[in-house]
Ligand code: SF4
Ligand code: SF4
Ligand code: SF4
C-alpha cells in the first residue's frame with residue numbers, strides 16, 4: 001500500500017485510492033461537488049483543487065482524479081488552495097438564483113455549506129443572471145430546477161452508469177449550459193429518488209418530500225429497507241414521532257449508495273390509518289388479548305394449533321415464536337409460507353430490487369433449518385387446524401384462502417389476514433423497534449428504533465413474550481440484545497455474532513457447511 | 527441579616543396630625559392649580575381615546591406583508607419558526623401551483639400567548655414578510671384560540687380588524703393609508 005502525505009500527515013492507503021478519500025482517512029475534508037464514490041470521475045467542478053508537490057514545485061490539481069502513489073504529497077489548506085476554492089464558489093454562484101428560502105436542499109446544500117466554509121466573498125456581480133427553466137416535472141418523483149444546477153454531471157453519470165437509461169443531459173455551452181431531458185421524455189426508471197440524493201444542490205428534488213419539512217428539523221436513525229429481500233441500508237428521517245423520508249445509507253456490500261423508489265415508501269405507512277392500533281378479540285377492542293389467545297390455544301390443543309413464521313417479521317420475533325412453541329406447545333406445527341403480501345409488486349431487476357418482497361426470508365429459512373420440521377404452504381393447506389397463529393405475514397393472500405378455522409394475527413397493518421382473524425394483536429413497525437433482519441445475501445443487519453410505537457403496539461418479540469407468559473412459559477425475549485445473544489449461542493450459523501458488533505453495515509452468516517461430496521472417480525487424463 | 531431600624535420618633539407637629547394633612551393639601555392643590563393653568567404638563571391621558579405615541583422600535587403585534595401583486599411575501603422558508611425561542615410560530619408549507627414563488631404558507635399561526643415579543647422572527651425573515659411595526663399592544667381575546675393570530679388576521683391587521691388600527695389612528699400616528707403601515711411598502715396601483 002502506497003504511503004501518501006496529506007498536509008504533512010503520512011498515511012498508508014490502498015493503491016488507486018483517490019485523494020479525496022485518502023484525505024478523509026487522514027482526517028481532512030476536501031470540498032467537492034462532482035465526485036461521488038459510486039460514480040466515475042468527471043473532474044468538472046474543480047472544487048476539490050489542492051496543491052500537489054512535484055519536482056517542478058507545487059502544482060494545483062484536482063484531488064478526485066489524483067490517485068494515491070508512493071510519495072505523493074498534497075496540501076489541502078494552503079493559501080493558494082483557499083483562493084482557488086473561493087474563486088470556484090464565485091463562479092458557481094454567478095448565475096445561481098439563491099432560492100434558498102423555497103429550496104428543499106437548504107440545510108443540506110453544498111453550495112450553502114461551502115459558501116460558509118470557503119466562499120464568504122462580496123458579490124461582484126453587476127450583470128443580470130442567466131435565467132433557466134424552473135420547476136420542471138421530469139419524472140414521477142423528481143422536480144428539476146435548472147437554475148440551481150452547478151453542472152456537476154452526477155445525475156448524468158447516474159443515468160449512464162447505474163440505471164443505464166441515459167436520460168439527463170447537459171446541453172448548450174458556457175454559462176448557458178443547462179441540465180435537462182430530451183424533449184418529450186420523462187424519467188422512467190425505478191431509481192429516481194437517488195437523483196435527488198446525489199444532486200449536491202437543490203436542482204433535483206424529491207416530490208414526495210417537497211416542502212414537507214425543513215431538513216434541519218429531522219433526526220436520522222439507521223435502519224434497513226423492508227421493501228424487499230435486498231434490505232438496502234437506510235436512514236430514517238423523522239421528527240417528533242413522524243417519519244418524513246427514508247434515504248439510502250452507504251453500504252458498499254449491499255446497496256452502495258442507492259435504493260429503489262418503492263423502497264423509499266417502506267416507512268410511509270408508519271402513521272397510516274391502516275395501522276392496527278389496539279388488540280381486538282372477535283372484532284371487539286380489548287385491553288389485553290394475550291390471555292384470551294392463550295386460552296384458545298389451550299382449547300384447540302397443541303395438535304390442532306399451527307404457528308406461521310413471518311418473513312416480514314424480525315429475526316427476534318421469529319425466534320420468540322419458535323421459543324413459545326417449543327416451551328408451551330411442543331406438539332404444535334410450525335409453518336413458513338413463501339410469497340408476497342397483498343399489494344406487493346414482485347418486480348426484480350439486476351440492480352437492487354428483488355421479487356421476494358420480504359425483508360427476512362433468509363432469516364426465516366435460517367431459523368427454520370435450525371428448528372426443523374417446518375411445513376410449507378402445501379402442508380398448511382393440508383393440515384387440519386382449529387387455530388392458526390400468524391406472525392406478520394399476510395397468509396390469506398399467500399395461500400389464496402383460509403387454511404384454519406380461526407386465525408390469530410400479530411401484525412402492523414390491516415390486510416386480508418387481519419380482516420379474517422378473530423384475534424388481532426398490534427405489533428411495532430420496523431422503525432419503532434430495535435431488531436435484526438437477514439437479507440438475501442444472508443447478511444444480518446440491525447434496525448434501530450426511531451419513533452415510539454403507535455397505539456398499543458409493542459415489538460413482536462415482546463408481544464410473543466407476553467403470549468408465552470400467558471401460556472405458562474415466557475421465552476425470555478423482551479430485550480433484543482438478550483434475544484440475539486440467545487440466538488447466536490443456539491443457532492450454529494450465528495455463532496460468534498454479536499448484536500452490538502453488527503454495527504452499521506451488518507455481518508454475514510457463517511456459510512452453510514456443505515456435506516463433502518464423495519470424490520468423483522478421476523477420469524484418466526488424456 | 528440587617529435588623530429593622532428603630533421607628534423614627536415623631537416631632538410634635540408630626541404627631542399632631544393636622545399640620546401634616548394641611549401640608550399634603552397644599553401640595554395637591556398646588557399641582558391642581560398648576561395643571562389647570564398649564565395643561566401641557568398633564569401626565570394622565572384619556573386612554574383609549576388618546577394614546578401615547580410608541581417609539582419607532584416598539585414591537586407590537588405581528589403583521590404579514592404582501593407583494594406588489596397581492597400575493598403573500600412569505601414563502602414558508604421556516605426561518606422564523608426555527609429561530610423563535612418560544613416555539614410559537616406554526617407554519618404548514620404548500621406548493622403554490624401558479625405562483626413563481628412556488629412555496630407558500632397554507633397556514634401561518636402565531637400563538638400570542640407564548641410569544642415573548644423578541645422580534646427574532648422579523649430579523650430572521652429573508653423576505654421581509656413579517657414585521658412587528660403595528661404598534662398594537664392591545665393583544666387580547668376572550669378565548670385561548672383567539673389568541674392565536676392566523677394568516678388572514680395578520681395580513682388584515684392594519685385594515686380595521688382592530689379598531690385601534692383604523693384610519694384615524696393611522697393618520698394620527700403618521701402611518702401609511704389603509705392596507706399599509708409604511709409608505710415604503712405601499713406600491714402604486716396595488717390590488718389591495
Ligand atoms: S441549491 Fe442550495 S444555494 Fe441554491 S437555492 Fe438551493 S439551497 Fe440555496
Ligand atoms: S442537476 Fe444536480 S446532479 Fe445534475 S448536474 Fe446539476 S447539480 Fe449536478
Ligand atoms: S417575536 Fe420572538 S417569540 Fe414572538 S413569534 Fe417572533 S420570534 Fe417568536
Ligand code: SF4
Pocket residue numbers: 101599600601602603604605606607617647650651652653654655656
Ligand atoms: S421567515 Fe419570513 S418568509 Fe420565512 S416563513 Fe417566516 S415569515 Fe415566511
Ligand code: FES
Pocket residue numbers: 031032033034035042043044045046047048049062063064065
Ligand atoms: S470533485 Fe474533483 S473536480 Fe469535482
